Amino acid sequence: MVGKVFSVKGRNVTVLKIGSSAHLARMGSILYLKRGENYTPIRVQTVMHTKIIYTGSGRVGEEVYLQTGTAKKPAKKKDFSTGRSETYTIYCNGTVLDARTNLVWQRCSKGQNAINCSGEAYLETWEDAKQYCRRLKLAGRSWHLPSKDELLSILEKSENEEGIYINPEAFPHTDCCHWTSTEESPDNAWNVFFSFGYVSGSYKAYNSYVRCVSSGP
Numbered sequence: 278m279v280g281k282v283f284s285v286k287g288r289n290v291t292v293l294k295i296g297s298s299a300h301l302a303r304m305g306s307i308l309y310l311k312r313g314e315n316y317t318p319i320r321v322q323t324v325m326h327t328k329i330i331y332t333g334s335g336r337v338g339e340e341v342y343l344q345t346g347t348a349k350k351p352a353k354k355k356d357f358s359t360g361r362s363e364t365y366t367i368y369c370n371g372t373v374l375d376a377r378t379n380l381v382w383q384r385c386s387k388g389q390n391a392i393n394c395s396g397e398a399y400l401e402t403w404e405d406a407k408q409y410c411r412r413l414k415l416a417g418r419s420w421h422l423p424s425k426d427e428l429l430s431i432l433e434k435s436e437n438e439e440g441i442y443i444n445p446e447a448f449p450h451t452d453c454c455h456w457t458s459t460e461e462s463p464d465n466a467w468n469v470f471f472s473f474g475y476v477s478g479s480y481k482a483y484n485s486y487v488r489c490v491s492s493g494p
Contacts, residue, residue, distance in 0.1 A: 281338065282338065283338075365447040371392050371415055379493045380490050380492065381491040381492070382447075382491075383415060383489040384447070385398075386452060386455070387486070394451075398487075399486070401487050402483070402484060403456055407422045407458060409489070410487065413489050415489075422487070423488070424457055425476065433474075434474075441471045441472055442473070443471045452486050453470060453471060453472035453473075454468045454472065454485050455469055456479075468485050
Protein backbone atom coordinates (compact mmCIF):
# COMPACT_ATOMS: atom_id res chain seq x y z
CA MET A 278 0.00 0.00 0.00
CA VAL A 279 1.26 3.47 -0.83
CA GLY A 280 -0.01 6.56 0.96
CA LYS A 281 0.77 10.15 1.75
CA VAL A 282 0.67 11.92 5.10
CA PHE A 283 -1.76 14.80 4.83
CA SER A 284 -2.51 15.69 8.45
CA VAL A 285 -0.61 15.45 11.75
CA LYS A 286 -2.63 16.12 14.87
CA GLY A 287 -1.18 16.12 18.35
CA ARG A 288 2.09 14.58 19.45
CA ASN A 289 1.79 11.13 17.94
CA VAL A 290 -1.23 10.91 15.65
CA THR A 291 -0.75 10.93 11.89
CA VAL A 292 -3.41 10.52 9.22
CA LEU A 293 -2.52 8.60 6.07
CA LYS A 294 -4.49 8.82 2.84
CA ILE A 295 -4.10 5.50 1.07
CA GLY A 296 -7.06 5.36 -1.30
CA SER A 297 -9.02 2.17 -1.83
CA SER A 298 -6.43 0.08 0.05
CA ALA A 299 -7.76 1.29 3.39
CA HIS A 300 -9.99 -1.77 3.66
CA LEU A 301 -6.87 -3.94 4.18
CA ALA A 302 -6.38 -2.46 7.64
CA ARG A 303 -8.53 -3.09 10.70
CA MET A 304 -8.73 -1.16 13.94
CA GLY A 305 -6.09 -2.45 16.36
CA SER A 306 -4.10 -4.28 13.68
CA ILE A 307 -0.39 -3.75 13.12
CA LEU A 308 0.97 -2.36 9.87
CA TYR A 309 4.58 -1.79 8.94
CA LEU A 310 5.67 1.68 7.88
CA LYS A 311 8.50 1.51 5.34
CA ARG A 312 10.89 4.37 4.67
CA GLY A 313 13.88 3.40 2.58
CA GLU A 314 15.10 0.05 3.93
CA ASN A 315 13.65 0.60 7.41
CA TYR A 316 10.37 -0.78 8.76
CA THR A 317 8.54 0.59 11.80
CA PRO A 318 5.39 -0.98 13.32
CA ILE A 319 2.27 1.16 13.65
CA ARG A 320 -1.02 0.26 15.30
CA VAL A 321 -4.17 1.30 13.45
CA GLN A 322 -6.53 3.39 15.57
CA THR A 323 -9.32 4.19 13.11
CA VAL A 324 -10.17 3.34 9.49
CA MET A 325 -12.43 5.82 7.68
CA HIS A 326 -12.98 5.13 3.98
CA THR A 327 -9.72 6.32 2.39
CA LYS A 328 -8.04 7.26 5.66
CA ILE A 329 -6.07 5.39 8.29
CA ILE A 330 -5.36 7.06 11.62
CA TYR A 331 -2.51 5.55 13.60
CA THR A 332 -0.35 6.32 16.61
CA GLY A 333 3.09 7.27 15.37
CA SER A 334 4.88 10.11 13.65
CA GLY A 335 5.26 11.56 10.18
CA ARG A 336 5.67 14.67 8.10
CA VAL A 337 2.91 16.28 6.04
CA GLY A 338 3.36 15.42 2.37
CA GLU A 339 5.62 12.46 3.05
CA GLU A 340 4.98 9.35 0.95
CA VAL A 341 4.96 6.13 2.94
CA TYR A 342 4.68 2.44 2.11
CA LEU A 343 2.58 0.12 4.23
CA GLN A 344 2.58 -3.62 4.40
CA THR A 345 0.37 -5.75 6.60
CA GLY A 346 1.71 -8.38 8.93
CA THR A 347 0.54 -11.07 6.52
CA ALA A 348 2.21 -9.56 3.48
CA LYS A 349 5.38 -11.01 1.97
CA LYS A 350 8.33 -10.38 4.23
CA PRO A 351 11.19 -8.18 3.04
CA ALA A 352 13.57 -9.96 0.67
CA LYS A 353 16.67 -8.63 2.41
CA LYS A 354 17.21 -10.67 5.51
CA LYS A 355 20.37 -11.43 7.41
CA ASP A 356 20.37 -14.27 9.92
CA PHE A 357 21.73 -13.06 13.26
CA SER A 358 19.98 -15.74 15.31
CA THR A 359 21.53 -18.28 17.65
CA GLY A 360 18.70 -20.81 17.69
CA ARG A 361 18.90 -21.27 21.47
CA SER A 362 15.74 -22.15 23.37
CA GLU A 363 16.83 -24.59 26.06
CA THR A 364 18.85 -22.24 28.27
CA TYR A 365 16.03 -20.13 29.78
CA THR A 366 14.84 -20.20 33.39
CA ILE A 367 11.47 -18.51 33.89
CA TYR A 368 10.88 -16.97 37.31
CA CYS A 369 7.58 -16.01 38.94
CA ASN A 370 8.71 -12.39 39.39
CA GLY A 371 8.42 -11.50 35.71
CA THR A 372 12.03 -12.21 34.75
CA VAL A 373 13.82 -14.78 32.58
CA LEU A 374 17.45 -15.87 33.03
CA ASP A 375 19.42 -16.88 29.96
CA ALA A 376 22.12 -19.15 31.38
CA ARG A 377 24.27 -18.95 28.26
CA THR A 378 24.62 -15.17 28.20
CA ASN A 379 24.05 -14.65 31.94
CA LEU A 380 21.52 -11.95 31.13
CA VAL A 381 18.23 -11.50 33.00
CA TRP A 382 15.36 -10.36 30.79
CA GLN A 383 12.09 -8.62 31.44
CA ARG A 384 9.78 -11.42 30.36
CA CYS A 385 7.03 -9.19 29.00
CA SER A 386 7.15 -6.04 26.91
CA LYS A 387 6.19 -2.69 28.39
CA GLY A 388 2.42 -2.43 28.89
CA GLN A 389 1.78 -6.16 29.18
CA ASN A 390 1.01 -8.02 32.40
CA ALA A 391 4.43 -8.43 34.01
CA ILE A 392 3.94 -12.13 34.79
CA ASN A 393 2.01 -13.75 31.92
CA CYS A 394 2.41 -11.10 29.20
CA SER A 395 -1.30 -10.72 28.61
CA GLY A 396 -2.66 -7.40 27.38
CA GLU A 397 -1.41 -4.92 24.83
CA ALA A 398 2.21 -3.82 24.68
CA TYR A 399 3.01 -0.11 24.39
CA LEU A 400 4.87 1.54 21.53
CA GLU A 401 7.55 4.07 22.53
CA THR A 402 10.11 6.33 20.91
CA TRP A 403 13.79 5.41 21.36
CA GLU A 404 14.42 8.05 24.03
CA ASP A 405 11.29 7.07 25.98
CA ALA A 406 12.31 3.40 25.74
CA LYS A 407 15.72 4.12 27.28
CA GLN A 408 14.16 6.18 30.06
CA TYR A 409 11.59 3.49 30.80
CA CYS A 410 14.26 0.81 31.26
CA ARG A 411 16.39 3.04 33.47
CA ARG A 412 13.39 3.66 35.73
CA LEU A 413 12.00 0.11 35.69
CA LYS A 414 11.48 -1.37 39.15
CA LEU A 415 11.21 -5.11 38.64
CA ALA A 416 12.56 -7.87 40.89
CA GLY A 417 14.80 -5.37 42.69
CA ARG A 418 17.20 -5.17 39.76
CA SER A 419 18.80 -2.38 37.70
CA TRP A 420 17.65 -2.42 34.07
CA HIS A 421 18.73 -0.96 30.74
CA LEU A 422 17.59 -0.97 27.14
CA PRO A 423 19.44 -3.90 25.54
CA SER A 424 22.19 -3.38 23.02
CA LYS A 425 21.80 -4.80 19.53
CA ASP A 426 23.97 -7.80 20.40
CA GLU A 427 22.07 -8.43 23.64
CA LEU A 428 18.67 -8.39 21.99
CA LEU A 429 19.84 -10.48 19.04
CA SER A 430 20.89 -13.15 21.54
CA ILE A 431 17.22 -14.09 22.11
CA LEU A 432 16.28 -14.13 18.42
CA GLU A 433 15.40 -17.66 17.27
CA LYS A 434 16.20 -19.28 13.92
CA SER A 435 12.64 -20.41 13.30
CA GLU A 436 9.16 -19.00 13.82
CA ASN A 437 7.01 -20.05 16.75
CA GLU A 438 3.30 -20.80 16.45
CA GLU A 439 2.57 -17.07 16.56
CA GLY A 440 4.88 -16.42 13.60
CA ILE A 441 7.50 -14.72 15.79
CA TYR A 442 11.21 -15.57 15.97
CA ILE A 443 11.47 -15.85 19.74
CA ASN A 444 10.97 -18.59 22.31
CA PRO A 445 7.22 -18.60 23.06
CA GLU A 446 7.52 -20.06 26.57
CA ALA A 447 10.15 -17.65 27.78
CA PHE A 448 8.69 -14.60 26.00
CA PRO A 449 4.99 -15.17 25.21
CA HIS A 450 2.90 -12.79 23.09
CA THR A 451 5.90 -10.85 21.75
CA ASP A 452 5.03 -8.20 19.17
CA CYS A 453 6.92 -7.46 15.98
CA CYS A 454 9.97 -5.36 16.78
CA HIS A 455 11.82 -3.94 19.78
CA TRP A 456 14.25 -1.09 20.29
CA THR A 457 17.93 -1.61 21.06
CA SER A 458 20.18 1.00 22.66
CA THR A 459 22.65 0.74 19.77
CA GLU A 460 22.65 3.68 17.38
CA GLU A 461 22.91 3.17 13.63
CA SER A 462 23.41 6.90 13.03
CA PRO A 463 22.72 10.15 14.93
CA ASP A 464 19.04 9.91 13.90
CA ASN A 465 18.53 6.12 13.79
CA ALA A 466 18.80 3.20 16.21
CA TRP A 467 18.69 -0.54 15.59
CA ASN A 468 15.44 -2.48 15.91
CA VAL A 469 15.23 -6.27 16.20
CA PHE A 470 12.26 -7.46 14.17
CA PHE A 471 11.03 -10.63 15.88
CA SER A 472 8.22 -10.83 13.32
CA PHE A 473 10.70 -11.14 10.44
CA GLY A 474 13.79 -12.58 12.14
CA TYR A 475 16.19 -9.78 11.28
CA VAL A 476 17.54 -6.40 12.41
CA SER A 477 17.05 -2.99 10.81
CA GLY A 478 17.59 0.66 11.64
CA SER A 479 14.64 2.89 12.53
CA TYR A 480 14.25 6.63 13.04
CA LYS A 481 14.49 7.39 16.77
CA ALA A 482 11.30 9.46 16.77
CA TYR A 483 9.25 6.51 15.49
CA ASN A 484 7.64 3.98 17.81
CA SER A 485 8.65 0.41 18.66
CA TYR A 486 8.14 -1.99 21.54
CA VAL A 487 10.35 -2.22 24.62
CA ARG A 488 11.85 -5.16 26.57
CA CYS A 489 14.53 -4.38 29.16
CA VAL A 490 17.52 -6.44 30.27
CA SER A 491 19.69 -6.67 33.38
CA SER A 492 23.15 -8.08 33.98
CA GLY A 493 22.77 -11.40 35.77
CA PRO A 494 22.37 -13.58 37.53
